[in-house]
Amino acid sequence: MKKTKAAFVLSGGGALGLAHIGVLKKLEKQYDFDFLAGVSAGAIVAAGVACGMNAAQIEHAIDQTNLFNVAFDVSFKNTGLITGDNIQDILNKIYGDRTFSDLKTPLFIGATDFSTGKRVTITEGKIADAVRASLSIPVIFEPYHHKVLDQYLVDGGLSQNFPLDLAIENYQGDKIIGINVANIKPLADDFNTEKFFGRNKDLINNLQRTFRIFFKSQQQFKVDERVQLIEPDLSAFSSATLSRSKFKQIMDVGEKALDSQLPTNNV
Numbered sequence: 001m002k003k004t005k006a007a008f009v010l011s012g013g014g015a016l017g018l019a020h021i022g023v024l025k026k027l028e029k030q031y032d033f034d035f036l037a038g039v040s041a042g043a044i045v046a047a048g049v050a051c052g053m054n055a056a057q058i059e060h061a062i063d064q065t066n067l068f069n070v071a072f073d074v075s076f077k078n079t080g081l082i083t084g085d086n087i088q089d090i091l092n093k094i095y096g097d098r099t100f101s102d103l104k105t106p107l108f109i110g111a112t113d114f115s116t117g118k119r120v121t122i123t124e125g126k127i128a129d130a131v132r133a134s135l136s137i138p139v140i141f142e143p144y145h146h147k148v149l150d151q152y153l154v155d156g157g158l159s160q161n162f163p164l165d166l167a168i169e170n171y172q173g174d175k176i177i178g179i180n181v182a183n184i185k186p187l188a189d190d191f192n193t194e195k196f197f198g199r200n201k202d203l204i205n206n207l208q209r210t211f212r213i214f215f216k217s218q219q220q221f222k223v224d225e226r227v228q229l230i231e232p233d234l235s236a237f238s239s240a241t242l243s244r245s246k247f248k249q250i251m252d253v254g255e256k257a258l259d260s261q262l263p264t265n266n267v
Contacts (some may be wrong), residue, residue, distance in 0.1 A: 002092045007035035007177040008049065010042025011162040011215070012110075012135075012155065013181035014239030017041020018062070019232045020246050022254025023179050024055040035171045039110035039156035043134040047103050050107040059251070061094045067242050070082055078169070080142035083159035084132060091128035098127045106170075109134050110156030110163045121166065124148055157182075161215040168224045176227045180219075181254075182239070183231040184212040188189045208238060232257035 008027075010020045020042055038046030048058040066086075071248045073086040100107060100123055109122040110131040122130040125148035131155035133144040143152040156163070232253045237246060 001030075003030055003032040004175065005034050005173050006031045006177050007037070007171040007173060008033040008046065009036075009162070009164050009167050009176065009178040010038040011047050011178075011180045011182050012038075012042055012157040013041030013161075013234075015241045015247065016039055016044065016234045016237060016239045016250060017253030019234060019252040019257070020045040020179055021055050021059050022251035022256075023230060023232070023258060024049070024058070025251075025255055026258050027177065028054055031177070033077040033105065034173060035106050035167055035176075037108040037110070037166045038134070039161055039163055040135045040137075041157070041181075044111045047095060047107060047109065047131050050103050050105050051098055059089045062247070065090055075142055077142060078230045080136075080139060082141050084136060084144060087103075087135075088128065088132050091131050093132070095127040100124050100127065100130075103127075108163060108166045108170075110160055111136075111146075111153040111155055112158040114138065114152045114154045117159065119156070120149070120151065120153060121163070122146070122149070122153075146174060157215060160218050160220055163229065164219070165221050168221060170228070171226075174226060176224065177230065178227055179230045179232075179254075181232060182212050183225075183234075183236055184209070184216050185233060185235050211239070214218045230257055238257045248253040 007089070010017070024045065027130065033049055036046040036050045045058055069086045073082050073084065075081060075083040107123070111120045111122055111133045112118070113120050122133065123145065129146060133146050134156045136144045136154045138154045138158070143154050146153050159180055162178065162180050164178045234250060234253055237250055
């Protein structure tokens, strides 16, 4: 069966970005993506697809990642807790020496210029370098010096966590599928309650929600009837989780989100 052409746009969201893989597992059966854009965790998956990987291969690459080595790659500089050298090595193994000019499909990777705060869209140089820059969460990672652009770059989520506008403005095709994992759902909680035990959990949840509200405030795009937006309900998960079992659950939520958020004749 001939597959439908579509643009594929993936938001950032830390570990929540694993839901992109679940979504991809279903979509790749019917769609060929001829335009790709991603930020942070979304950049990892978008770059994988651009390099010819399928969902199973991307999932396998993540399964092989030693999270301990990534998390405890301690920096002794004052610019970040983690050097990012180990994750750079991992990205080099995943994408090899491929550059943007090697790709058959347009790929846009979002980052932020840490000097000016301006949004940066990377479309040149090595794929691994672009992804490394896009996921450089300030304070956690040292800012990444992109040699081709000669800029110190950090996480693209600071300036635009969901680069849907890149597809709206640049894609000429008939369908754009956007996956936003850092979405926000209405709360039923009573914030007037007082308690001591469980306090830390509530503080972390509130911090997570604060970031999601920040990301939502960025998303002011012109209306485009080509866009199909998928927003998996990941309110039960943390973007900072390192649990392998939670990874699988997040992917499953992404896959199941299509059952309710895409028309049945499109999957």
